Amino acid sequence: xxxxxxxxxxxxxxxxxxxxxxxxxxxxxxxxxxxxxxxxxxxxxxxxxxxxxxxxxxxxxxxxxxxxxxxxxxxxxxxxxxxxxxxxxxxxxxxxxxxxxxxxxxxxxxxxxxxxxxxxxxxxxxxxxxxxxxxxxxxxxxxxxxxxxxxxxxxxxxxxxxxxxxxxxxxxxxxxxxxxxxxxxxxxxxxxxxxxxxxxxxxxxxxxxxxxxxxxxxxxxxxxxxxxxxxxxxxxxxxxxxxxxxxxxxxxxxxxxxxxxxxxxxxxxxxxxxxxxx
Numbered sequence: 001x002x003x004x005x006x007x008x009x010x011x012x013x014x015x016x017x018x019x020x021x022x023x024x025x026x027x028x029x030x031x032x033x034x035x036x037x038x039x040x041x042x043x044x045x046x047x048x049x050x051x052x053x054x055x056x057x058x059x060x061x062x063x064x065x066x067x068x069x070x071x072x073x074x075x076x077x078x079x080x081x082x083x084x085x086x087x088x089x090x091x092x093x094x095x096x097x098x099x100x101x102x103x104x105x106x107x108x109x110x111x112x113x114x115x116x117x118x119x120x121x122x123x124x125x126x127x128x129x130x131x132x133x134x135x136x137x138x139x140x141x142x143x144x145x146x147x148x149x150x151x152x153x154x155x156x157x158x159x160x161x162x163x164x165x166x167x168x169x170x171x172x173x174x175x176x177x178x179x180x181x182x183x184x185x186x187x188x189x190x191x192x193x194x195x196x197x198x199x200x201x202x203x204x205x206x207x208x209x210x211x212x213x214x215x216x217x218x219x220x221x222x223x224x225x226x227x228x229x230x231x232x233x234x235x236x237x238x239x240x241x242x243x244x245x246x247x248x249x250x251x252x253x254x255x256x257x258x259x260x261x262x263x264x265x266x267x268x269x270x271x272x273x274x275x276x277x278x
Contacts, residue, residue, distance in 0.1 A: 065137050147180075
């Protein structure tokens with residue numbers, strides 16, 4: 001994720017969370033998310049670190065595509081790959097369409113048309129991610145053979161505008177991504193106790209059931225998310241449900257649950273006060 005505005009706290013990034021949900025639905029594991037400034041050296045450094053790890057893999061970038069001086073992603077990728085920026089035919093056609101619409105209106109200035117031409121530039125060897133509707137500037141770059149090679153990587157360069165980003169990722173689902181993953185079954189359980197009361201059981205399950213992932217998320221109602229093969233998830237859910245049912249029969253545990261609920265209610269009131277306008 002690329003943008004000074006994210007690191008400044010001026011814009012809250014929504015693309016990362018949205019992408020994570022979409023990839024999870026497709027059964028494609030998301031390994032990590034990085035946020036870097038609008039700086040060529042920083043973008044190139046992040047790409048170098050990412051592509052040095054295990055392959056094959058798909059790497060997305062979001063943001064820094066546009067006409068203004070702080071839109072540096074395409075040039076940073078070209079710098080990283082040690083290639084020139086060149087015009088891409090499909091993106092040139094997209095830009096020509098924008099210029100044509102401007103000419104039918106107020107015409108736009110020469111400087112504006114020149115700035116728009118920046119949208120057609122991609123690192124040499126890249127190709128646009130075209131949609132039937134046209135869409136926003138974007139690019140796909142196959143590195144070291146792409147997904148067809150055991151050591152390859154596909155780099156997907158996308159805009160940061162959420163609507164454009166989501167349209168392009170949705171397009172990629174049907175053209176590339178849907179064949180890369182396998183569905184993972186997910187089940188959720190909630191209980192009213194501090195998450196620490198289940199820690200010994202969760203540690204035991206981690207040792208006995210490496211085929212299942214369990215996440216615990218505290219709150220007034222603690223949430224357990226269990227992921228894995230359908231039957232394995234069912235087995236683990238049954239074991240957790242039995243443990244929670246046993247606790248609910250213990251009056252001391254019921255008292256603990258009430259104290260836990262009261263603590264979270266008081267904390268929520270403080271947080272609400274802290275977030276209120278000054």
